[in-house]
Amino acid sequence: MxxxxxxxxxxxxxxxxxxxxxxxxxxxxxxSNDFDAVTTRLQNWMQGSLGKTFALGSLAVGLAIGVVKQSVMSVVVGAAVALSASIGPDVLSSIFTATM
The missing domain is CATH 1.20.5 (Single alpha-helices involved in coiled-coils or other helix-helix interfaces)
Structure with missing residues (x-):
C-alpha cells in the first residue's frame, strides 16, 4: 500500500x-457461446460420478490428515472442499445465468 x-x-x-x-x-x-460445450462437460463431470469421487476423496484425505495431526481443521477443510465440489457447479451456474 x-x-x-x-x-x-x-x-x-x-x-x-x-x-x-x-x-x-x-x-x-x-x-457469446464459444465455451458452452466445455462448461456443460465440466458441469456434468462435477455433478456426476467424477464429482462424487472427488468429493469423497477430499473428505477422506481431510479425515486422514485430521487423524494424523489430531486436528479438526483438516476435516473441516476436507468437508468444505467436498461440499463446494458437489454444490459449487449449481451455485456458479445460477450466478452466471441470473438476470436483473
Missing part, C-alpha cells in the same frame, strides 16, 4: 468498485 500512501482508502475502494462494475456490465453485454 506504499504506492497509495497519499490517497484515502475510500477513493481507492470507489475506483476499484467502478472498474469492477464497468467490466461486469461489459461482460454481461457480450453474449
Amino acid at each position: 506504499k504506492a497509495f500512501k497519499g490517497i484515502p482508502r475510500r477513493r481507492i475502494l470507489l475506483a476499484l468498485t467502478l472498474v469492477g462494475a464497468s467490466t461486469g456490465a461489459y461482460a454481461v453485454g457480450i453474449g
